[in-house]
Amino acid sequence: MRVQERFSELSGLLLVILAVALGQLLFSDTIGPQFQLAMVTTSIAVSLHTFSGNSGVISFGHISFVAVGAFSAGLMSLAPEQKSNIFPELFPLIKDQQIGNLWSLALAAALGAIFAAIVGIPLMRLNGLAAGIATLAVLGMTRNVLRNWTSIGPGAKTLPGISETTGAVQATVGLLLTVAVGLAYQQSRFGRRLRATREDPAASQSIGISIYGERLLAFVISGGLGGFAGGLYVHYLGSITTEQVYLELTFLTLAMVVLGGLGSMWGAVLGGLLISGFSSFLIEAQKGLGLLGREIKIPSGSRDILIGILMVVILLVRPDGLSKGGELRIRSRRSADS
Amino acid sequence: MIDPLPCLEARSVSRSFEGVQALREVSLRLELHEVVGLLGPNGAGKSTLINLLTGFDRPTEGKILLNQVEINSWSPARRGRAGLGRTFQHGHSFAGLTVAENIEVSALGMGVKPAVARSQADELMKLLRLSHRRSNLACSLPHGEERLLGVARALATTPQFLLLDEPAAGLNEDEAQEFGTVIRMVNEERNLGVLLIDHNIGLVFDVCDRIHVLDQGMTLATGSSKEVSENPEVITSYLGQT
Numbered sequence: 227m228r229v230q231e232r233f234s235e236l237s238g239l240l241l242v243i244l245a246v247a248l249g250q251l252l253f254s255d256t257i258g259p260q261f262q263l264a265m266v267t268t269s270i271a272v273s274l275h276t277f278s279g280n281s282g283v284i285s286f287g288h289i290s291f292v293a294v295g296a297f298s299a300g301l302m303s304l305a306p307e308q309k310s311n312i313f314p315e316l317f318p319l320i321k322d323q324q325i326g327n328l329w330s331l332a333l334a335a336a337l338g339a340i341f342a343a344i345v346g347i348p349l350m351r352l353n354g355l356a357a358g359i360a361t362l363a364v365l366g367m368t369r370n371v372l373r374n375w376t377s378i379g380p381g382a383k384t385l386p387g388i389s390e391t392t393g394a395v396q397a398t399v400g401l402l403l404t405v406a407v408g409l410a411y412q413q414s415r416f417g418r419r420l421r422a423t424r425e426d427p428a429a430s431q432s433i434g435i436s437i438y439g440e441r442l443l444a445f446v447i448s449g450g451l452g453g454f455a456g457g458l459y460v461h462y463l464g465s466i467t468t469e470q471v472y473l474e475l476t477f478l479t480l481a482m483v484v485l486g487g488l489g490s491m492w493g494a495v496l497g498g499l500l501i502s503g504f505s506s507f508l509i510e511a512q513k514g515l516g517l518l519g520r521e522i523k524i525p526s527g528s529r530d531i532l533i534g535i536l537m538v539v540i541l542l543v544r545p546d547g548l549s550k551g552g553e554l555r556i557r558s559r560r561s562a563d564s
Numbered sequence: 565m566i567d568p569l570p571c572l573e574a575r576s577v578s579r580s581f582e583g584v585q586a587l588r589e590v591s592l593r594l595e596l597h598e599v600v601g602l603l604g605p606n607g608a609g610k611s612t613l614i615n616l617l618t619g620f621d622r623p624t625e626g627k628i629l630l631n632q633v634e635i636n637s638w639s640p641a642r643r644g645r646a647g648l649g650r651t652f653q654h655g656h657s658f659a660g661l662t663v664a665e666n667i668e669v670s671a672l673g674m675g676v677k678p679a680v681a682r683s684q685a686d687e688l689m690k691l692l693r694l695s696h697r698r699s700n701l702a703c704s705l706p707h708g709e710e711r712l713l714g715v716a717r718a719l720a721t722t723p724q725f726l727l728l729d730e731p732a733a734g735l736n737e738d739e740a741q742e743f744g745t746v747i748r749m750v751n752e753e754r755n756l757g758v759l760l761i762d763h764n765i766g767l768v769f770d771v772c773d774r775i776h777v778l779d780q781g782m783t784l785a786t787g788s789s790k791e792v793s794e795n796p797e798v799i800t801s802y803l804g805q806t
Contacts, residue, residue, distance in 0.1 A: 432644050
């Protein structure tokens, strides 16, 4: 891929993300936090895309890595005194240490990648539905371990009091970083080889590509990005329970990637921003919302139903998702002519 | 010690599928510098033999050897990296990638740098007259050109041995003749052994040094074009019906 093509893909995404960041500043008094949430959840969608979009294997267990990142970043950001009081059963290494915001994000990314490597070594040998179901099993196991093993986490309790460092700047920079790493992988020889296995497994093997090796690498990078996004998420929320990084977030993230268009980074970003925006709007509408001088209130629980309906409608109209699997490219007039 | 002569060999290979004997004790040897044709009616076991040689299927009996080393347990990817390139009867192009990307990724599979992969792709597109299709998606190609793309993709792995499964299907007579010239050229210039399956008997007889005829999973005849074309059994069971 030529430098010009690489840059045209990056620049399109850059513009969109910066436009959202600008919107966040303009509406910082009212819906600024929703913009930040959209950027954080889009980072999660981008991390899922890095594996599923490039390999064509849907991972239902991706939120496991987000959970590991969120809990590790959250726990390690808390002061030792707080942890001793609320979670006395924690291992001393976790209980007695505290790290700063940036280190907690780095730790989240590293643990996400390590966990993905451990899980990926056996799982990446599977194909199709078997792989999907196995990743779902990993999600269930991760959630149960986090919920019950009180030496490594808060268990069924809420993890409270985490510094809310994911504001306008961290959300924007975090998303840009996730997109940059994801795109760099996608455009690298490794990403291109993985996409060949997605297009035709038999042919890719005939040209010497190891499907297992390429998938495992993508899974680890995707796990690392997922962990990092989990760190961003916990620093946005300020407190977290295992249920917030489980099935509902899994459904939302999959909806983002599939609706946006599985297979393209642009699809993950577009789907992430749109679904998150729509979801935030519906949450407000469930509470009651004044819009154009009228009061809108929808029954609680409507959000998931309406997102489900939106997903079905868009997939009926555009089965390949909004991006149709293509990237957003900004071309200069000269390169467009050539 | 003298290096053994590079060759790809099937030694007494058999393959049965739930009672159906697709191949029975077939032996075939392919050396560098030569183009060997593999002929036979539909269902004779030609594609099965290519699948056994390239690791997409395993023989129930017999051995596959590459440069005198048994490779029965090697995966298709490992065989690809070791110098076995192939095309598929049904195309198997990377449909969502462009023609150039199809060839580039093939070179990348071998571990070359992206810039080298790009220049190899340019050269191969020129060789197989695909340059005008460079930016077209592979799924939009007509059948004939899709087969040529398969050949370009296999060549991008810089193989020692190239196994072509009906590469000329979909080409007209002139194009097939031109394709034959390309096969001979790559065989000579790139110093590689070619195994060619095609129903275009004129092409096979024209291009190949030796021909191996299969019928109902067994070797019916082997020899030069002349020997094979004059073999009464081949005439009766294969040539007579085409």
